[in-house]
Amino acid sequence: MPPKKKNMQTDSTIKETDVPADGDAIANLAAANRRENEESEPEVDVTNNEILKELREYRLEIKTEFAKTNSRLDEAEKRIGGNEEKIQDIEEVMVEMLKTQEQLQEKLTDQECRLRRENIRIYGIPEQNEQSPKTMITFIEKVLRENLSIPATLDLQIQRAHRALGPRPPPGATPRSIVVKFQSYIVKEEVIRLAWLKKGFTLDGHKISLDHDYPPAILHKRKAYAEARRVLKENKLRFQTLYPARLRVHYEEGQVTYGTVEEATADMASRGLQVKVIEQPATLLERIQRGAWQPVQTKRSTAARKTEYFRQKLQAFRRTQAEDLG
DSSP states (O other), rough: OOOOOOOOOSSSSSSSSGSOOOOOHHHHHHHHHHHHHHHHHHHHHHHHHHHHHHHHHHHHHHHHHHHHHHHHHHHHHHHHHHHHHHHHHHHHHHHOOOOOHHHHHHHHHHHHHHHHHTTTEEEOOEEEETTTGHHHHHHHHHHHHHTTTTOTTTTEEEEEEOOOOOOOOOSSOOOOOOOEESSOOHHHHHHHHHHHTOOEETTEEEEEEEEEOOOOOHHHHHTTHHHHHHHHHHHHHHHETTTEEEEEEETTEEEEESHHHHHHHHHHHHTTOOOOOOOOOOOHHHHHHTTTOOOOOOOHHHHOHHHHHHHHHHHGOOOOOHHHHO
């Protein structure tokens, strides 16, 4: 019978019966086994020391980076603070300039109104009815005397009369108004009074009306009441448009005077009138004041407090003295 093969042993040690009885061979095998066992054991002390050393180096790098970051943040805050102050100064200057501009505009409008005090505007006279600009004064005086019953003894003292500046409208369009300047303010007011008493007049089938010669800024404000006036007429409520741009309405319970179109339409709507509430867009001054720069006063942590914060965060990675000795 063939000899039986020996089974391979799983034990890492080698018995004397498994190797030849040679002293050198046995010694070599024993030395190899010792080396294998030593290599398989973890180098705990060396590995822990290296980890601790790397953590310390890493912590030092973090502290250095945080110091650089703090320096950059301090510089950024300083620049941002300077820019905030500049923006505030610019906004304050802009607000003052806009307030001054509004005051000057009001004075300019007032001066323009005073220059137009002796003027009237006549609306509705078709183009070319005056035949020629040279005969405009004669034409206007004749129209006023015939339709307003002005006595012949009253000298109208018309200095100038001309169409409103601008291109001539196409046929069928609304004709340009006629500006008439009187020498006397008293005469001008008498003509206006007679025209308003008659509520205008008709000339060749065209409705003619007279009004004061307002500057464009005043006209724009007065035209804003068009919607309110339309609704008041539909409801048969008496009203007056006062100088410069106010609306007086005579309700059953009494009269009310509005200073702005927003106020007028809002109150009329609250009274049950079917009027569109008008909201004027905010002016540049209002937008600047509403959206003025408000610097946020924040107190950023100092470098020491930040260092302490991150030191606590890194505390979880710190080894105790007992662990270092073990």
